[in-house]
Amino acid sequence: MTAAKPPDNGHRRGVASLPTNPRLLPRRVSVVLGWSTLAALALLTLFGLWGAPPDAVQGDAQRIMYLHVPAAWLAYLAFTVTSVASLLYLWPRTRSTVWDLLAGASAELGVVFTGLTLLLGSLWGRPVWGIWWAWDARLTTTAVLFFLYLGYLSLRRIPASVETRAKRCAIAALIAFVDVPVVHLSVNWWRTLHQQATVFNPELNPRIHGVMAFTLWLGVVAFTLVYVYLLDRRYQLAVLEEDLEERELDAAIAQRVAEAPSPRPAGVHS
Amino acid sequence: MSDVGYIAAAWSATAAVLAAYVVRVAVRTRHARRSLPDDDPRR
Amino acid sequence: MNLLRELWVVTAKDLRIEARSRVTIGQVLPFGVIVLLLFAFALDPDRGILPRVAPGLFWVAVLLAALLAVSRAFALEEANGARDGLRLSGLDTGAMFLGKALAVAIQLFVLEVILGAGVVLFYDLTPRAAEVLVPAALAATVGLAAAGTLYGVLAAGLRVRETLLPLLLLPVVAPVMLGATRAFEAGLGLNGAPGEAWPWVEMLGLFALIYTTLGFLAFGPLLEEA
Numbered sequence: 389m390t391a392a393k394p395p396d397n398g399h400r401r402g403v404a405s406l407p408t409n410p411r412l413l414p415r416r417v418s419v420v421l422g423w424s425t426l427a428a429l430a431l432l433t434l435f436g437l438w439g440a441p442p443d444a445v446q447g448d449a450q451r452i453m454y455l456h457v458p459a460a461w462l463a464y465l466a467f468t469v470t471s472v473a474s475l476l477y478l479w480p481r482t483r484s485t486v487w488d489l490l491a492g493a494s495a496e497l498g499v500v501f502t503g504l505t506l507l508l509g510s511l512w513g514r515p516v517w518g519i520w521w522a523w524d525a526r527l528t529t530t531a532v533l534f535f536l537y538l539g540y541l542s543l544r545r546i547p548a549s550v551e552t553r554a555k556r557c558a559i560a561a562l563i564a565f566v567d568v569p570v571v572h573l574s575v576n577w578w579r580t581l582h583q584q585a586t587v588f589n590p591e592l593n594p595r596i597h598g599v600m601a602f603t604l605w606l607g608v609v610a611f612t613l614v615y616v617y618l619l620d621r622r623y624q625l626a627v628l629e630e631d632l633e634e635r636e637l638d639a640a641i642a643q644r645v646a647e648a649p650s651p652r653p654a655g656v657h658s
Numbered sequence: 659m660s661d662v663g664y665i666a667a668a669w670s671a672t673a674a675v676l677a678a679y680v681v682r683v684a685v686r687t688r689h690a691r692r693s694l695p696d697d698d699p700r701r
Numbered sequence: 702m703n704l705l706r707e708l709w710v711v712t713a714k715d716l717r718i719e720a721r722s723r724v725t726i727g728q729v730l731p732f733g734v735i736v737l738l739l740f741a742f743a744l745d746p747d748r749g750i751l752p753r754v755a756p757g758l759f760w761v762a763v764l765l766a767a768l769l770a771v772s773r774a775f776a777l778e779e780a781n782g783a784r785d786g787l788r789l790s791g792l793d794t795g796a797m798f799l800g801k802a803l804a805v806a807i808q809l810f811v812l813e814v815i816l817g818a819g820v821v822l823f824y825d826l827t828p829r830a831a832e833v834l835v836p837a838a839l840a841a842t843v844g845l846a847a848a849g850t851l852y853g854v855l856a857a858g859l860r861v862r863e864t865l866l867p868l869l870l871l872p873v874v875a876p877v878m879l880g881a882t883r884a885f886e887a888g889l890g891l892n893g894a895p896g897e898a899w900p901w902v903e904m905l906g907l908f909a910l911i912y913t914t915l916g917f918l919a920f921g922p923l924l925e926e927a
Contacts, residue, residue, distance in 0.1 A: 448662065449661045504672060556855055571876050575875075577904065628691055
């Protein structure tokens, strides 16, 4: 970018095109949702740590699964939402800043929860498998997924005009989404073609106890609530920060125009 | 470390990540909202 | 056919620039060879590990070189508003994508042949089963070039291009790395029979097809915005 370039408002979206309402959910719904999320998490802790019986084979370590599985579910849900929102952004008839900001908010949650999934998986793997990390197909795919969307988040932070960034990010999100099954397929082949004794022995997974299944479902419900609540909060933050950035930019441009020595207003030709 | 240790680590890690994220978003939201002019409809 | 002619215009342009500037041959290729040497320093050559892991090391070296080649392919368009020239040239954007990807693929393939010779030389490996290795390398190269070109244009014109491109591209091409290494291992008889390479070659072909299609569709909108 050259300094001589006139302020190019055509490339900027301006505050006006931002959604007026920064919330996905009405304030009251959000408050109720926040408290129900907390209650669900407390209930999950109660059932996960004390309510459910220890696993016949894995013992108490299996309790980590009540967090691990829901976290993984949340990550996949978040990335799916990112992809759908990106698609809606790219589709000319539904193109709106709302979808761009929603995709970014959801992807950030997805990355946080993919990281958490990997961490919890390690904490489970150490006592049960005896190792922190195994080159298991699902683990490897999840790790690649983590970096794939980490790259997407970096792309979201690039200094570029908002329209450019939104379009590039939407395309990148869709490419990442298409890549996931390819990665999974290749890693799956890799680990099944060349690994004789797998750590996942089907006989190690006996029929799930009723309370255990309930606790797992409770976990999925609680984490879905966490997702919806945090998505609403994160989306609001995105709208506010975008708004602030636009205003600061407007102010800076106005200052430059005022400083200009020429009597003509610089670079205004609409 | 015993199983209990790993379970405690898992629960506290989850709680820490969630809490840190909520706090971070809340702090940034507060900051953004305070910096916006009073007449902004998004405040 | 019009598409093919337009494609070749772009490819020829990039190859002509390479012929005059010699960046790939003069900088990227020596870089790849140094990577091969570094692997020998890291894994003591006396312990006999090198020939066994040669396919993996070879493809890591190619991957790192490919990053530079893709970076270079888009650095070409940065100076003197060349990207605007490309945009205004009236060429079909799909043809542009295919042309740029083909130029990258040709350079990568030359690089692979020379680095392959380096592997044979340095790591004491006997080449065999060319009927498996060549299709595997071709499919992997097309996949790398297509994905690389797609992400190259995605990161083009950004101030953080050099650091962003590896982070974006490397996770995406993980399947190429996996597939090409397994195919080479099978082909060279290091891990299974040469026939076992075919599922991997098919996977590499699928990857190449997916990314060529994606790039063909997405290049236009991405170039417009850049």
